[in-house]
Amino acid sequence: MILKKLLRKWATLFSILALFTNILALLMVFFYAPTEVQMGEVQKIFYYHVPCAIASYFMVFISFVFSIAFLVKKDEKYDIWAYAGAEVGLVFILCVLVSGPIWGKAAWGKWWVWEPRLTTFLIIFLIYFSYILVRIFGKQDTKTLKVASVFSIIGFLDVPLVNRAVYWWGSIVHPKSVSLEPQMKLTFFVSLLSVIILSLSFLFWRVSVDERVIDND
């Protein structure tokens, strides 16, 4: 099993790093980044809305990779990572699904618009919420781990297809990413970095907290 001490070290390292970068990012978003001319201040939701989307794709990809490793190697330590990846991914998907409609309300006056990118994330949320349901239903028995891993794999492969279908189906297009001034680009880069680090700290922390990880005395 994975060495708990090593994990704890990584988790704390990334958490401290995440704390500082996120504070910096928030300061930059509210005080450094210029307000965008057409959309007004609400455009600043962009600095966390998009990074959260990227972080959830990243975490879900990690779950995909470790699910394959678990099925091939049949070693439970991979399953711990697959579960952690999907769970952390779900947290960031929720962030996207919260910040998206708020931005939509400001931009189009309606809480939910079935536009392509948000609808894609809604379906990804359904897929990975079902993944968590499989875990909840089956608790810890070995068959459930296999069911979850297989589902994580086909769920991940489904995402690009969902994406294509949604884009062709949808009529309203997502607000085109407006050309960013240099300060905006810098702010976006910092906030993206901070969110990725935050997701990694959650990942390591979630794995170290999994009951299957034994303390190496």
Add this chain to the structure above:
Amino acid sequence: MNFLKVIFFVFIKDIKDELRRKENILSSLFFQLLSLVLIHFAVDMTSIDLSKEGAGLMWLIIIFAGTIFMQNIFRKEEENGVFLALLLAPVDRAAIYLAKFFVSFIFLTILEVFLFFLSFFFFGAAVFDSPLQLLILAIGVNVGFSALGTLISSLLINQKGSSILYPLLLYPLLFPLFAAAAALTQSTLKSSLAFSDPWLRLIILFDIIFLAVSSMLFESAVEE
């Protein structure tokens, strides 16, 4: 044991069992009629216009009816633990999956033909304007639907809460397939089914990916 022969033997056994058991096929066929009547009262619908929302409605009924059938495709293997006997035999497990896939595929197509006839009879759906187009579209959809339906059904053998989990796991994955099916049904009435149509290519891509991936995953999914 030669791959194709195994598929054939398991397929024949399943068809014989399904026809003798009758519960799965009859309940899904009956469900379709039941849904049409329910929808008639729910939305006071007297005619189905396939070129508009009627198409989506039809595919929705097919999703639910197909679920009733495919959810129980491994029920006969759950009785007396026969699934273990299949794993014991010196056969390639992908062959077992593909046999079950063909059974789902055949019965799903029967369900669809029956539904198209029902909707024509009760709601005057313009099914016979381009029956061949619809059949080709149905076959395309059924391949993807059966591939995933059979895999998830095998995943949930002897699992607690499998009847609740089955639709929850299956439906989010089917979204691209049924979006394409609804869109194409509307367009097949006007113009013929062109291969260049992106929706059709999406269906074919969906089928290929999930048929291939499922038969690989079936092996590791069922091993203890």
Add this chain to the structure above:
Amino acid sequence: MKEEILVECSHIEKFYGKKQALKGVDLKLFANKITFLMGENGAGKSTLCKILALLSKESNGKILYKRREIKGNLRDEYKKVLGYLSHQTFIYNHLTALENLNFFANLYGITNKKEKIEQVMSSFGLTEYKNQIAGTFSRGLQQRLSLARTLLNDPTVLLLDEPFAGLDPSALYNLAQILSELKTRERTILVVTHEIDDTVEIADNFIILKQGRKVFEDTFYSKENLKNTYFEFFGGVKQ
């Protein structure tokens, strides 16, 4: 001549999450011998039996068939000569007895299918029930059909997990006789059970498992001797 070892497993371990069901078990099954694998419930008997039948993957350790490790295409070759029977009957309730046997004969690719089916059916008195739906059979009859199915591919390695569970005395005696006749012709039979009754007489040697570990292995002398050894480990009343 030294008895030939048909199946051997070395240092088999099996983990279920943190729980370890098997803690490094070594086992040898000799040709023409019946081995009894005994132990309390939860000792890991069924797990070990399933691993030998390739139904469950061992966490680590090796299984050898005729001294060659079972890997790759040897798996199919081993499965061809493997018979496994558990208290579950592995029967399709909606198919007739003949259809059940026919299906499994096809699956195992048995060449002289017709005669083979006739032969197993007659040896288990199933011929008259040939075209009846298996679901309507009594427990004893289903057990006989299940045994007939297991012997279709003439297995040289026969693994029986609690085969005597739920059988009435006459069926019990009947099954024990069949097994002792079967063990000739280069076959090895493993019987997993946790009861000590008259069926033990047919054993050639026996192994006792306790909490996933092999605690005793010996040839079988008498029921008394087995009972005393067994109770030594499980604290029953001594004879």
Add this chain to the structure above:
Amino acid sequence: MISHLLQSSSKDTSFYLFLAYILIGVIIFSYILSLFLKARDKKKE
């Protein structure tokens, strides 16, 4: 306040900006809390 929140289409977008970041914060911190609770249960084990 709630009714204002739900129907208002006024252009004071900064209100929505804060709302979005507050809700993201709520999600992130509730997950941090759940991780702490899980860690505490594990230590008790």
